[in-house]
Amino acid sequence: MKLITEINEDIEFFVEQKGDNKSMYINGVFMMGETKNRNGRIYPHDILMNEVKRYNTEYVDKNRAFGELGHPEGPTINLERVSHMIKELKPDGNSVIGKAKIMDTPYGNIVKNLINEGAKLGVSSRGMGSLEEKGGANYVKDDFYLATAADIVADPSAPDAFVEGIMEGKEWIWDNGVIKENIISKISKNIKDAPAKNLEEVKLRAFNSFLSNL
Numbered sequence: 001m002k003l004i005t006e007i008n009e010d011i012e013f014f015v016e017q018k019g020d021n022k023s024m025y026i027n028g029v030f031m032m033g034e035t036k037n038r039n040g041r042i043y044p045h046d047i048l049m050n051e052v053k054r055y056n057t058e059y060v061d062k063n064r065a066f067g068e069l070g071h072p073e074g075p076t077i078n079l080e081r082v083s084h085m086i087k088e089l090k091p092d093g094n095s096v097i098g099k100a101k102i103m104d105t106p107y108g109n110i111v112k113n114l115i116n117e118g119a120k121l122g123v124s125s126r127g128m129g130s131l132e133e134k135g136g137a138n139y140v141k142d143d144f145y146l147a148t149a150a151d152i153v154a155d156p157s158a159p160d161a162f163v164e165g166i167m168e169g170k171e172w173i174w175d176n177g178v179i180k181e182n183i184i185s186k187i188s189k190n191i192k193d194a195p196a197k198n199l200e201e202v203k204l205r206a207f208n209s210f211l212s213n214l
Helices: 045-058 106-116 183-193 196-212
Strands: 002-008 011-018 021-032 066-068 082-092 095-102 121-129 131-134 137-140 145-154 172-175 178-181
Touching: 002 021, 011 121, 021 082, 021 106, 021 121, 021 145, 045 082, 045 095, 045 145, 082 106, 082 145, 095 106, 095 145, 106 121
Parallel strands: 066 145
Antiparallel strands: 002 121, 011 021, 021 095, 066 082, 082 095, 121 145, 131 137, 172 178
16 A cells, blocks of 8 residues: 645635634645546545545544644554644545644744745645556545545645655555554665665564564
8 A cells, every 4th residue: 555645725814712722724635536636646536525424423523633733654643743633524526625723832832923924825635545547547445444634734836746755665564453553564664775884784684574573
């Protein structure tokens, strides 16, 4: 399974006030189906909506749907980097409209300050899944798993390379309900990146690491 991220720009930030309390929110299109996006990927309608339904049941409805500031390197939510909580996620045709509350966390306060200074931000969905190439596009298959519907990211108009994070090339697996990087992928990268003078030592450590994971 590959880590899959998609940037969406059609969002707005607004403030709701109840009495003396003010809260900042994100609102807009978080994900889109049946449309080839800038990364050449297509999310079939039924696959996307079924996963949104699961995510709502398991996360949004239980106040467990968090997002982070920036581009995390894997599919796991890092609580120390959480900046917002997704409060609503609902289908609208082939689009998924979301609403998220910016939280009073260290990273949430960074987001608030950026917005107050006029920064242009976007949201990026993050999930895992297999891809099938058909007709010049990569179709997301029915093993798609949504990790978060929205991370907050900078420079949403950047080239595709900005979206294609280094971790998208790695394989991820389930291990007793925990998402882990595939040990083979990790070992291969360590060997590939090793300096020539340390190559044999790295290979030996990699072999021992592989044996310990059997």
